[in-house]
Amino acid sequence: MAYVNSTRVAQKGLLDRLADLKDRVLAAIQARRLYAQTVAELNALSDRDLADLGISRLGIVEVAREAAFGK
Template sequence: MAYANDINSAAPASSASFGGVFKSLAERFARYRVYRETLLELSVLDDRDLADLGMSRASIRAVAYEAAYGN
């Protein structure tokens, strides 16, 4: 009977860790989506519009990454 109690007590802990994994994956996906949307929106601008924003075409990826991940 003690063995069954150990299994039952371990089950909620493992299901709680799965919840953390899904939350982490959802956060990572949301950040990636922000990155892709920013990248696509800046990519459609012409060079003159980018210059008005103080950016060059070469810095689009860095700006999108900073927008999504804050680094």
């Protein structure tokens, strides 16, 4: 004799999906603000200060991107 077990997966409703979208958008905005702030602060440093940190002017964007968005 064969038995069938089935489970129903609850799907997210429209409000749940909209809440998830809102959370993702807010996280993206926060990451972008962190990126812009990091770039501005690093650009404000002198070449000597950047050298002390081991960062070149050309590397500022990469450092800011990693700080804001990760690797």
